Amino acid sequence: MVSQAPQLAVKAEALVKNFGETAVLRGLDIELPTGEVTVLLGANGAGKSTLLRVLSMLTQIDSGSISMFGADIAKNGPATRALTGSVLHSPMLYxxxxxxxxxxxxxxxxxxxxxxxxxxxxxxxxxxxxxxxxxxxxxxxxxxxxxxxxxxxxxxPELLLLDEPESGLDNLSVARLGRIIDDYRSSGRTVIMTTHIVEHALELADRAIVLNYGKVGLNSAFPSRDKDEILAAYSSTVTAQ
Amino acid sequence: MMGSLAVIWAIGRKDLLLEIRNKDVVVAVAGFALLVLVIFTFAIDLNQGNAKLVGPGVLWAGIAFAGVTGLNRAFALEVEGGTLEALMLAPISRDLIYLGKALGNFLFIAVAQIIVIPVFAVLFNLVVFRWEMLAISLLTTVGFSAVGTLFAAMSVKVRAREVMLPLLFLPVVTPLLMAAVESTGHMVNGRSWSDMAQWLQLAVAFDVAFVVVSAFIFQHILED
Incomplete structure (x- = not known):
């Protein structure tokens, strides 16, 4: 059963995912409390989209464990999927x-x-x-x-997973998306999103995680305070490519 | 239970709606099967004896080969649009997705048969509008859909999927094809239900086994 009042929306431990010879997630650990908006930052190939696909249960991990709202997703597939809503790269519509x-x-x-x-x-x-x-x-x-x-x-859903949700949206739609995310936060629900529009994301987020080659490079619970540090960490992952 | 049936029906109904709009699968399946029938009417001297002898084989070989074309297309559309992943995001078990897709394929092949079988009756001058034919056709279509949906899902991510699907599908459905051909042969020769019983039993056993096994295997195929 999925517990009713969990503290953590997502707890992921030692996540490993390889695509052939390429290691995409390399022992990644994260703990995300409920009611927070978390933004995942990092260069292309850092593992952001793969992490969201793993949390959406579209991609299986090679090793590690994930629980959402206190329940192991490997054992509670359909029940946990009912708690998540995902917008990934492709709109996936008929x-x-x-x-x-x-x-x-x-x-x-x-x-x-x-x-x-x-x-x-x-x-x-x-x-x-x-x-x-x-x-x-x-x-x-x-x-x-x-x-x-x-x-x-x-x-x-209790957890919204958004992979570069603003891509292709006009300014009005981006503003509307911001309001939806704010509504989510104020109703105690959780949002995890990836983006390359870093400054805008830091204004929106309660937590920023910079991924670097499939590991957490930086995890800040105060993105507006740590803005310079986050931008520096993000820039270093991009320039290191 | 009712909720699961509603999900299966919704997926099958959605496939039917898309097919009514695009006519991709039924036209391909019926067109291919009709072409096979027409070619054989030119290739064989269709006196009454020959028609009863080779007709059932030609009919079911045509539908089987044509079915591969349709099965390939039905699943490729789902993958190309990314909508298979959208289905996988929903809080439903994977076997319901399989059963829904198999229902859609069943409907496509059944509609194609509604077009093909009357043409077969005219070209081969055989009486096929009988309850026996309905039973044979239903059992064979269930088996084709069950196996075809599974193998279409397996081959859809492979680069040479057009080659892979027939290589997987046709050998596996051979017992079902034999049952369909033999029982149709008995029917056109005016024999009774009891003469074709063993072949119909084979078809039923095939269908039950492959629906159950395929639904189980399907969920593992979907995972990365």
Missing amino acids: ADMTVRENLMFFAEMYRLQNIAERVAETTAQVGIEPRLDHRVRTLSHGFQKRVALARSLMHN
């Missing part, structure tokens, strides 16, 4: 179905009640109502990303 059809279909996959109401609420939240009956194929990448965000919010 191109020949409309926005509404996509959202209603995925609402069925999440076994939601009052599907029409949930679709209306989340589409209003991300501002995609005007194109609900447009086929996804006809929409821009940025708009598709917003649909993916709506899908990830529909089941009110």
Whole structure:
């Protein structure tokens, strides 16, 4: 069973993931409390997206352990997936179905009640109502990303995993995304996101983690105070490539 | 239980909706199978004896080869769009995804057969609109979908998937093909249910075994 009032949203210990000869996560340890917005920073190949895929349970680790809200994800797959919402690189939508059809279909996959109401609420939240009956194929990448965000919010997950969510979004949509993240934090839920827009992310986040070649290079619970240190650590991972 | 059935039906219904819009799979499967039938009508002297002798084999070989084309396409669309991963994010067990995809494939192959079997009846001048044919067709389609969905998932990440799927699929469905051909042969020769019982039993056993085993294996295939 997933416990009701856990302290940690995510506890990952000694995570190792290799793709063939390439080590992507190399004994990574993190502990993320509930109710925090954590931003993952690092150069390309640092392991940010792989870590989010592992936490989304799309990629299996080679060794290590992960618990979410007190439950081991290896033993509680479907129950833990019900607690997470993910927006990864690709929008992962059916191109020949409309926005509404996509959202209603995925609402069925999440076994939601009052599907029409949930679709209306989340589409209003991300501002995609005007194109609900447009086929996804006809929409821009940025708009598709917003649909993916709506899908990830529909089941009110306790943990939101966002992989470069602002990519392809216009300024208005980025501001809307910021409000959604703020709402999440104020309701005691947890957000983990990756980004390359570092300064903006540090304003938004409660915690910044700089990944360096699959390990935690720096973990700051005060990103605004430690801004210079974080920027220096981030820059060093980028320039070291 | 009802929740699981609703998820399976939702995946199958979604595949059907996409197929109605794109017509990728049914057209490919029916078109390929019809082509096989037409070529054989030219290649063979179709007097009544020959038609009863070779007709069942031609019909089921055509549907099996054509089915591979459709199965490949049905799964490739899911992977290319990344939507298989979206399904994997949902709090449903992987075997429900398998059963939903298999249901979709069952519907595609069944619709293709609704087009192909009447044409077969006309070209080979055989009476096939009988309950026996419905039973044979249903059992064979269940088996094709069960095996095909599993192997399509296995081969979809392989570079040479168009080659890999038939190499995996056709040898495994050979017992089912034999059952379909033999029981169809009995039917067109006017024999009774009891004459074809052993072949139908083989088909039932094949279907049960492969639906259960494939659903179990499928969840391991999906993981990285």
